[in-house]
Amino acid sequence: MTVERVVVSDGAAGPYGVAVGADGGVWFTLVHAGEIGRLAADGTVTRHPLDSPDCGPAVIAAGPDGALWFTRMRDHRIGRITVDGEAVSFTLPTADCGPYGLAAGPDGALWFTGMNADLIGRITVDGEVTEYPLPVAGGFPSMITAGPDGALWFTLNQGNAIGRITVDGETALYPLPTEGAAPVGITAGPDGALWFVEIGAGQVGRITVDGEVTEFPLPDREARPHAVTAGPDGRLWFTEWAAGRIGSLTPDGAYSGYELDGGEGGAAAEPHGIAVTPDGTVHVALELGAIARLVG
Numbered sequence: 001m002t003v004e005r006v007v008v009s010d011g012a013a014g015p016y017g018v019a020v021g022a023d024g025g026v027w028f029t030l031v032h033a034g035e036i037g038r039l040a041a042d043g044t045v046t047r048h049p050l051d052s053p054d055c056g057p058a059v060i061a062a063g064p065d066g067a068l069w070f071t072r073m074r075d076h077r078i079g080r081i082t083v084d085g086e087a088v089s090f091t092l093p094t095a096d097c098g099p100y101g102l103a104a105g106p107d108g109a110l111w112f113t114g115m116n117a118d119l120i121g122r123i124t125v126d127g128e129v130t131e132y133p134l135p136v137a138g139g140f141p142s143m144i145t146a147g148p149d150g151a152l153w154f155t156l157n158q159g160n161a162i163g164r165i166t167v168d169g170e171t172a173l174y175p176l177p178t179e180g181a182a183p184v185g186i187t188a189g190p191d192g193a194l195w196f197v198e199i200g201a202g203q204v205g206r207i208t209v210d211g212e213v214t215e216f217p218l219p220d221r222e223a224r225p226h227a228v229t230a231g232p233d234g235r236l237w238f239t240e241w242a243a244g245r246i247g248s249l250t251p252d253g254a255y256s257g258y259e260l261d262g263g264e265g266g267a268a269a270e271p272h273g274i275a276v277t278p279d280g281t282v283h284v285a286l287e288l289g290a291i292a293r294l295v296g
Contacts, residue, residue, distance in 0.1 A: 001296040002294070002296045003246070003292055003293070005292050006043055008039060008045045008047075008290060009290075011288045012032055012033070013289060014030055014289075015272070015286060015290065016031040016285055017031075017273040018273040018275045018284065018291065019061050019062055020276070021068055025041075025083070026039040026040075026277065028273070029285075033053060034050045034057065035049050036057060036068070039291050051089070052072075054074055055077065057072055058070070058071045059071050059101050059143070060273075063110060064125065066082075067081060067082045067083070067125075068080070069104075069110050071102050072089060073115070076097055077099070078090045078123050090127040094119060097121075099112045100113050100142055102144065103146055103152065104146065107167045108125070109123060109124045109125070110124075111165075113144050115157075118136060118139055118141065119131045120134065120165050120171070132171065136156065139163075140158035141155070142154070142184050143185045143227070145187050145188055147164070148193075150167070152164070152165050152166075155185070156173065156183070157183060160176050162194070177215060181200050182198060184196075184198075184226055184227065185225070187228050187230050189236060189251065191251045192209070194206070194207045194209075195230070195236050197228045197238050201215075202220065203216060204216045204228070204238065204247075206251075216253045218247065218255065219257070220240065220245075220257075222242060223240035223245060223247070224240065224241045224242035225238045225239065226272055230276075232280050234250065235248045236248065236249045239271035239284055245260060246294055258294055260284075269286040269287075269288055270288060272286075282294035
């Protein structure tokens, strides 16, 4: 497979989150510039400035309404942008909650994590917000995803656990076997389980809906895996932030890695968010100012 790189900004803007929109475009956040961008299949880049350059747009996800939704972690709001570039944002009840992870739920709403406030939130497409406090302090809830069981699953980066919350707000926590694993990214896998990455341990983890955890050490334990998603090829794809690499794992644990050209060595690329288009092309946001595409 071949890694291509499309420049979408300068390094100061900071491409961070990435998602595939209902319009077929690849949408991304520019965390330091306060903008949302779109990359078309032909390489055309469109950028949409938000109402505050300091809002810190982080994770972005396709919503059930055809728009893109994103967290604004620095001004503690949830944003929405249509495929035509019209953006609005919604205030959250808990001040300074630090919204970060975001995913569409099975109930037609968006669910998000409040890193600073130990909560999981739900926002309807009309902007109505409900917040659910977690039964742990200082857990630092990070990424969140819809599970195959009709619940939402999330990582507790400092709590060293995986959490589950039903659409009615009932929570359960599952501690991880490896101390200091510090999980971040999480996704529903092709095998009916949830898969996550442990940035502190250099491992990829799998948890069944019954809470059984299996961990797969990466060849490079210092790679600091950050985000993960499932591809149509049945593999799990993830970013190795410290190594400047795209990694993949089959459900039985077979690993492959693809080096990124960061211009000053692969690690300079700083890969963060990752998404896969329906044709299997892997897209990764590189904080140096590009979107990498893994093709072939």
